[in-house]
Amino acid sequence: MTYLLNIVAAAGLVMGLALAGAPAHAQQPAAKQAAPAPAPALKPASPAALAAAKEILTMKNANAMYASAVPNVVEQTKNALLQSNLNYQKDLNEVAVIVAKNLAGKEQEIGDGMAKIYANEFTEQELKDLLAFYKSPLGQKLLATEPRAIQFSMSYMNQWAQVFAQTVNEQFRAEMKKRGKEI
Structure with missing residues (x-):
């Protein structure tokens, strides 16, 4: 993971x-452009x-x-x-x-x-x-299948986040309702 x-x-x-x-960099006037952050050593x-x-x-x-x-x-x-x-x-x-x-x-x-x-x-x-x-054969399989596994994982995480966001929203509403404030 x-x-x-x-x-x-x-x-x-x-x-x-x-x-x-x-x-963001291009929109700044030339005199005000910040130097790039130094790369890690x-x-x-x-x-x-x-x-x-x-x-x-x-x-x-x-x-x-x-x-x-x-x-x-x-x-x-x-x-x-x-x-x-x-x-x-x-x-x-x-x-x-x-x-x-x-x-x-x-x-x-x-x-x-x-x-x-x-x-x-x-x-x-x-x-x-x-x-x-x-x-190795397993390494080659990993290289071949990993992009698809990552794509499916990202899709799963997005779907999970959407469902979870509804749960969070419901909890916000319930807590605000306890305070007498409907949202």
Whole structure:
């Protein structure tokens, strides 16, 4: 379950960065833009550990999480700029294509960062063991079925949350009714 939560958290972080970070940043005047938060300090990793981490991430198709990060950030930034510059819509649309082309491939920095994080969290031997596992029949089955299991898990959690929200709502109403306040 922890593994699932880590994947969901990582996917949420990447999507949050790709979809939410740029507009807020783009809307701030240049003089008031805050410096990005410093990355957490990671211990140095051996080339072998990084290579194993990258191979694991490739096997897990992690790049699918961040493949569209550059176009998404470009689009979000363009949309944020359009809000206060409607008369430049044609130009901003044209510039978005140029910016996306100029920055294509930058999303690989996310993959490199993820590999460093894996190499920080696991020893070189653990990464090699994980790699061996993912190459085993059970590891291959996990790689093949995990995305669907995660999708079903997310669907289940959403359904549960909807039902639970009704329970919470009913309890709020009951407690407020005890106070003589109908809501």
